Amino acid sequence: MAERLTPGDPAPDxxxxxxxxxxxxxxxxxxxxxxxxxxxxxxxxxxxKQACDxxxxxxxxxxxxxxxxxxxxxxxxxxxxxxxxESLKVTLVGDPxxxxxxxxxxxxxxxxxxxxxxxxxxxxVIVDEAGNVEHAWYNVKATGHVAKLIKDxxx
Numbered sequence: 001m002a003e004r005l006t007p008g009d010p011a012p013d014x015x016x017x018x019x020x021x022x023x024x025x026x027x028x029x030x031x032x033x034x035x036x037x038x039x040x041x042x043x044x045x046x047x048x049k050q051a052c053d054x055x056x057x058x059x060x061x062x063x064x065x066x067x068x069x070x071x072x073x074x075x076x077x078x079x080x081x082x083x084x085x086e087s088l089k090v091t092l093v094g095d096p097x098x099x100x101x102x103x104x105x106x107x108x109x110x111x112x113x114x115x116x117x118x119x120x121x122x123x124x125v126i127v128d129e130a131g132n133v134e135h136a137w138y139n140v141k142a143t144g145h146v147a148k149l150i151k152d153x154x155x
Contacts, residue, residue: 004105042082046142
């Protein structure tokens with residue numbers, strides 16, 4: 001199981017394809033704070049709720065200096081379908097090889113309906129302007145997470 005990140009750790013840089021197949025890099029956001037959130041699968045109820053919550057609060061987050069990137073193991077085609085169906089404004093990137101998910105400690109054993117399974121651990125990591133981890137939350141709930149995040153960040 002991958003190591004979880006803690007505040008002060010350098011955030012692993014990544015370059016992944018977005019819903020349009022364009023490359024998005026964490027390092028391309030240097031000088032801004034970035035909320036990188038990891039979710040199991042596009043077009044599922046919990047992940048849809050979370051992505052819609054981020055979209056609904058994008059203006060507030062952007063005005064506070066935060067960019068938002070959602071990472072899942074989905075391919076760009078599925079991300080594009082997800083974005084269109086739900087009118088999402090957040091940047092969605094795909095990590096089918098799960099290398100970034102693992103680098104962030106967002107892939108491994110988790111409990112699902114009482115059983116231990118291996119998969120994406122719903123997580124959110126805040127990366128500061130210098131590229132270091134400012135906050136890291138693991139095993140977050142899809143519903144209410146964005147509101148809690150905004151409260152924790154005092155926005």
